[in-house]
């Protein structure tokens with residue numbers, strides 16, 4: 187059975203674990219460098235990127251995690267997790283070693299908590315299945331460079347990029363762990379983890 191880790195400092199940890207199990211894989215909480223040896227992939231959950239950054243440093247997990255990702259560990263960053271993985275954040279180069287996805291992202295760019303929203307759309311990489319996307323103080327992807335733009339939505343008369351792939355890295359600015367179904371988790375497990 188495949189084992190998917192969830193970075194477990196803050197944010198939607200329990201929700202992701204449930205979806206991983208629903209999708210037929212084992213879920214494991216990751217806090218320490220040695221936890222990285224027991225997983226086939228990792229999810230960096232939504233929450234608060236400043237808090238998660240602090241904990242990654244405190245637990246000395248930042249460098250080992252960045253190294254594993256650079257070596258090809260499949261990783262999925264949702265919302266705050268997406269911010270950690272972006273090359274440019276709020277118009278500045280991301281100082282974190284995790285910031286390797288070639289996109290410009292802006293935190294809280296759709297507005298405050300009260301501007302959170304849901305959006306229904308078919309998703310081509312999920313066989314055109316209709317899904318509900320949940321955005322909570324979401325970051326906005328302004329531009330995508332050398333990676334694949336997987337999903338756009340039209341929001342307030344603007345085209346917005348909400349999912350991106352760069353090799354072993356999958357990024358979504360919404361929260362698939364908060365909606366019913368586990369199609370995004372199944373997609374990640376089936377398409378990013380190589381079977382030996």
Ligand code: GLN
Pocket residue numbers: 231232233234235236264265266267269293294322323324325
């Ligand atoms: N606004 C949060 C941040 O900057 C992300 C919000 C979320 O993950 N839902 O970290």
